[in-house]
Amino acid sequence: MSDCLFCKIVNKEIPATIVYEDNYVVAFNDISPQAPKHVLVIPKKHIASFDHLTEEDNKEIIPYVFTAINKIAKDLDISEEGYRVVNNCGKMGGQTVGHIHFHLLGGRQLMWPPG
Template sequence: MAEAYNPQNIFARILRGEIPCKKVHETAHSLAFHDINPLSPVHVLVIPKGAYVGFDDFSAKASAEEMADYVKAIGDVARQLGVATDGYRLLSNCGANANQEVPHLHVHIFGGRPLGRMLKKDGE
């Protein structure tokens, strides 16, 4: 069974204005902000404003309008940050095996430098 949404997670608290963020972009259904511990020169998180634990939850329950807004927001942010031309990485960890740390759907946008291989092969 999927994890229940916890309305006290850090992203829900950011959405309610209880915790500040360095906002990059906001739409009716999405919010993008800088990661507080960046792993690359560009490291921004894009979250839906709805209460979705991960991608499976989002794809099963979100409206078509929310889905379109979220996907468009991710692309808009990549262009706004200037990484669309040279390349960037999208990462969304979903669930325990993927080491999802915050139980609210979020996509990381990494860029601003060569990022290397996605994953090392077993034995490397």
């Protein structure tokens, strides 16, 4: 998607502080962090939202995303104390970029409900 902000990050057209990358996933620091550790984890394949996942995506891409999240949490030293993984879906769910992404938040006590 030529107009997708996150696709531009994947394609290195827009700079980002990348903390993890493999063949399927890119993870980078959020530009407006809500916790001391706040990383966005995205598949390299453009998928508009959680609602747009196909059966193939669920088998082939999403497992890589969660494997990456696990690795990143360990690399950020937040896996022992705990962290949160969030996916916002749609406008009312708080999704602001039309490319599926997961927020990895940690480094402080996270409250519930989130708001």
